[in-house]
Amino acid sequence: MTAPAPEARVPRTRRQWFTLGVAAVLLAVLCLVAARWQWHRYTDREAQIDLVESNYSAEPVPVADLLDGPGAVLDPADVWRPVELEGRYVEDGTVLLRNRPVHGTPGFHVLVPFEAELPGGDEIVLVVDRGFVPLGQDASAPSTVPAPPDGEVRAVVTMRADEPASGRGAPDGQVQAINTAQVLAAAPGGADWAQGRMVGAYGQLRSEDPAPAVSPGALPPPDTDPGSHLSYAFQWVVFALGAVAGYVLLWRRETRPVTVTAGELLEESDLQPRRPARPRRTSDEDYEDALLDGAGQARDTSSA
Structure with missing residues (x-):
């Protein structure tokens, strides 16, 4: 076949x-x-x-160098710069930031307003992210929220731009974004006390003096992985x-033009069926040869 x-x-x-x-x-x-x-x-x-x-490792400067008064907005070039604050925490304005895990651990950020004094006697209200606290037993709130230091405080914070306001709802005393207006409004007393002193920025706490007995977990440094x-x-x-x-x-x-090699030609010829050989016709010479062969064999037999 x-x-x-x-x-x-x-x-x-x-x-x-x-x-x-x-x-x-x-x-x-x-x-x-x-x-x-x-x-x-x-x-x-x-x-x-x-x-x-360039900014995160810079030396701290007075907050007035970056935010010169109420209503000031942080320059994008000054994000991540450390500044020094002098003033008082407003503990009654503490609010929790939801859905912002740290190192993969779910929990809350503790946001506390800070009344910072400026040269000339002016004040600004700056929201300070004091750190991280893990979820409580029912996951709707932390078990405890460490209180900020009382009285006059000197704090060093990393400046961050105000986040856009979030449209997602949150339980009382909690927010979904660090937006100054939303954070102050979420506090039990509302934001009326801070009107006219708010700024378009917030700070991430690095240190505070005096240091409290119990502090929230420290926030990690910014990620510099290029991806x-x-x-x-x-x-x-x-x-x-x-x-x-x-x-x-x-x-x-x-x-391209098709080229056929000698091997392909031989392979093609092998694939084609061969016709059987045609029988050769017997000629007169074949008869004479047969008679002579027969006569020779007869003489050999008689002589024997």
């Missing part, structure tokens, strides 16, 4: 090649768009890291090049 001959390859039409080309270009464009998006995320992240590295955005950008560029290169290689493979 002979093997079947290989089927001939049907060439693609111009319409098919055009469709494949458009698909390859569209795929390459989408990959490049994704690469550009990852590149912008990488550059934005690098800018954030540069800001952290994988740069490698993702290069991967998307490689995918874009692969889409175009794949189309070109397919076109060259299917449109």
